[in-house]
Amino acid sequence: MGINKFTKHQMSKDDTKKTVFSDSIDEYFIGVYTAYKFVIRFFKEVFVPPFHIRAIITQSYEIGIKSLALISVTGFIIGIVFTKQSRPSLEDFGAASWLPNLVGIAIIRALGPVLTALICAGKVGSSIGAELSSMKVTEQIEAMEVSAINPFKYLVVTRVIAATIMVPLLALYCIFIGLMGSFINVHAAETTSFTTFFKDAFSSITFVDLFAATAKATVYGFTIGIIGCYKGFNATKGTHGVGKAANEAVVLAMFLVFLEEVIIVQVSNWLRYF
Amino acid sequence: MQKSKCKPDKNKGEPVISIQGLYKSFGTLDVLKGIDLIVCEGENVAVLGKSGSGKSVLIKIIVGLLKPDKGTLNVLEKEVEELNGKELDELRLRIGFSFQGSALYDSMSVFENLAFPLTMNVKHLTKKEVESAVEEALEAVGLKDKAERMPAELSGGQRKRIGIARALILKPEIMLYDEPTAGLDPITSAEINELINEVQEKYNTSSIIITHDLTCAKNTCNRVVMLVEGKFLPSGKFEELFGTDNQQVKDFFNYNFIQ
Numbered sequence: 001m002g003i004n005k006f007t008k009h010q011m012s013k014d015d016t017k018k019t020v021f022s023d024s025i026d027e028y029f030i031g032v033y034t035a036y037k038f039v040i041r042f043f044k045e046v047f048v049p050p051f052h053i054r055a056i057i058t059q060s061y062e063i064g065i066k067s068l069a070l071i072s073v074t075g076f077i078i079g080i081v082f083t084k085q086s087r088p089s090l091e092d093f094g095a096a097s098w099l100p101n102l103v104g105i106a107i108i109r110a111l112g113p114v115l116t117a118l119i120c121a122g123k124v125g126s127s128i129g130a131e132l133s134s135m136k137v138t139e140q141i142e143a144m145e146v147s148a149i150n151p152f153k154y155l156v157v158t159r160v161i162a163a164t165i166m167v168p169l170l171a172l173y174c175i176f177i178g179l180m181g182s183f184i185n186v187h188a189a190e191t192t193s194f195t196t197f198f199k200d201a202f203s204s205i206t207f208v209d210l211f212a213a214t215a216k217a218t219v220y221g222f223t224i225g226i227i228g229c230y231k232g233f234n235a236t237k238g239t240h241g242v243g244k245a246a247n248e249a250v251v252l253a254m255f256l257v258f259l260e261e262v263i264i265v266q267v268s269n270w271l272r273y274f
Numbered sequence: 275m276q277k278s279k280c281k282p283d284k285n286k287g288e289p290v291i292s293i294q295g296l297y298k299s300f301g302t303l304d305v306l307k308g309i310d311l312i313v314c315e316g317e318n319v320a321v322l323g324k325s326g327s328g329k330s331v332l333i334k335i336i337v338g339l340l341k342p343d344k345g346t347l348n349v350l351e352k353e354v355e356e357l358n359g360k361e362l363d364e365l366r367l368r369i370g371f372s373f374q375g376s377a378l379y380d381s382m383s384v385f386e387n388l389a390f391p392l393t394m395n396v397k398h399l400t401k402k403e404v405e406s407a408v409e410e411a412l413e414a415v416g417l418k419d420k421a422e423r424m425p426a427e428l429s430g431g432q433r434k435r436i437g438i439a440r441a442l443i444l445k446p447e448i449m450l451y452d453e454p455t456a457g458l459d460p461i462t463s464a465e466i467n468e469l470i471n472e473v474q475e476k477y478n479t480s481s482i483i484i485t486h487d488l489t490c491a492k493n494t495c496n497r498v499v500m501l502v503e504g505k506f507l508p509s510g511k512f513e514e515l516f517g518t519d520n521q522q523v524k525d526f527f528n529y530n531f532i533q
Contacts, residue, residue: 131381135379138375138377138380139373139374139375139377140377140378140380142334142339142373142377143371143373143377143378143379143440145339145366146366146369147366147394147395147440147444148363148364148367148391148395149394149395154394
C-alpha cells in the first residue's frame with residue numbers, strides 16, 4: 001500500500017472559504033457552473049448504455065398520461081375563452097369570419113406550446129423536484145450508488161428523456177383540444193362546419209409554424225425535466241430543502257420557458273422570411 | 275488493549291478492510307484526523323462515538339460515497355483510490371450497506387426494493403430466480419410475509435430489517451451498518467442485534483457497525499473501537515474497553531449506562 005494516495009484531494013486548514021465578489025454573487029456563479037456541469041453530464045450519459053427503457057416508459061406515463069386531464073381542461077377552456085374574447089374586436093371590423101384563422105395562429109404558434117410548458121413546469125417540474133430531493137435527503141440516492149446503480153442515469157436521464165418526448169406530444173394535443181374548444185364556440189355562434197373551421201384555422205399555418213411549435217415544446221420539455229432533476233438532485237437541508245427544490249424547479253423552469261419562447265420566436269420569424 | 279489493528283486471532287482470516295492515515299475535512303471542519311483501522315475476515319467491529327464524530331463519514335468513505343483528503347484505503351484487496359467507476363461498482367457489489375434511516379425506495383414495494391439491485395446488476399435472471407432470491411433474503415430477516423407492503427406501511431424495526439435484507443440480496447462479503455438500532459425500542463434493538471449475528475454466521479460476512487448503542491456493540495462485535503475528536507482511541511474487546519482507565523471512554527460508557 002502506498003502512502004498519501006489521496007493527496008490531490010488534500011485540504012488543509014488554510015483552505016478557508018474565500019469570496020471573489022460577495023457570498024451571494026459567488027453562490028450564483030457557482031450555481032450556474034454546477035447547472036452547466038449537470039447538463040453536460042446528462043449529454044455524456046444519455047447515449048451510453050444501459051438505457052433503462054422500462055423506467056423511461058414509466059416516467060413517460062407519469063409525465064404524459066397523468067397530465068392529459070389537466071391539459072384537456074385547460075386547453076379546452078383557453079380555446080373557448082380566447083375565441084369569445086377575440087370575437088367582439090373582430091366583429092367591430094366586420095372580420096368575424098377571420099376568427100378561426102386568428103385562433104389557429106395564436107394557439108398553434110404560441111398558446112399551445114407555452115400553455116403546455118407552463119402547466120408541465122407546475123405539475124411535472126415540481127413533482128420531479130420534490131421526488132428527487134426527498135430521495136436525496138432520505139439517502140435513497142446514496143442507496144442506489146452503493147448498490148452499484150448509477151442514480152444519475154436511472155433517475156435523471158430517464159426523467160429528462162420522458163419530459164423531452166412527452167411535452168411536445170402534450171403540446172400537440174393541447175393545440176388540438178384548444179382548437180376544438182374554439183370550434184365549439186364558433187359553431188355555436190355561426191354554425192360553421194368542422195371541416196370549414198379547421199381549413200380556415202390552418203390556412204395561414206405553414207410547416208415552419210408546426211415545426212417551430214413542436215421544436216420549442218421539445219426544448220421546453222427538456223428544460224422542465226433537467227431543471228426539476230437538477231434542483232432535486234442537489235437538494236440539501238432536510239425537509240426544508242425538499243420544499244425549496246420543488247419551488248425553485250417551478251420558478252426557474254417557468255422563467256426559462258419564457259426566455260426560450262422569446263428566442264425561438266425570433267429564430268422562427270427569421271426562418272419564415274427565408 | 276492494543277492499537278486499532280486486528281489481532282492475530284486464529285479464528286479470523288485475512289484483512290478485508292485496511293485503512294491507514296485517513297483524513298477527511300468538510301471546509302474548515304476536520305472530521306477524521308489520520309485514522310488507522312484493520313478489519314479481518316469474519317470479524318465484527320463496532321465503531322463507537324458521539325453523534326457528529328465522523329463515524330458515518332468513515333463507512334461512506336469505505337464504500338466510495340465520499341473521498342478522503344489523504345490516506346490509503348484497501349478494501350477486499352483493492353486500492354479504492356485507484357479504482358475507476360466500473361471497478362468501484364464491482365467492489366460495491368461485494369459490500370452491503372445498511373443505512374441509518376433504512377433508505378428504502380418509497381415508490382417501490384418491499385419486493386421491488388429487494389429485486390431492484392438484483393435485476394440492475396445481475397443479467398439474464400429469470401423472474402423465478404429473482405422471486406426466489408427475494409424470498410430467501412426476506413426469510414433471513416424474518417419478514418417473508420411483508421413482500422407486497424410499501425415502506426410507509428412498515429414499522430421502524432421492519433424497515434431496518436428490510437434495509438438489511440436489501441443489502442444482503444447480492445450476498446456481500448462485507449456489511450456496513452450505520453446505526454442499526456438507532457430510534458428503536460430495546461426489544462426491537464435486541465432483535466436487530468440478533469439478526470446482525472445471524473447474518474454474520476449465515477453469510478460469513480465481516481462487518482463494521484457504527485453505533486452509540488453499547489448493548490448493540492457488546493452483543494454483536496468481536497472488537498470495539500472508539501472515535502473521539504477524529505481519532506481512534508485504543509481498541510479492544512468490549513469488556514476490555516469497559517474496564518479502561520481512559521477518561522473519554524469511561525465518560526462515554528458511564529453516560530450510556532447511568533443516564
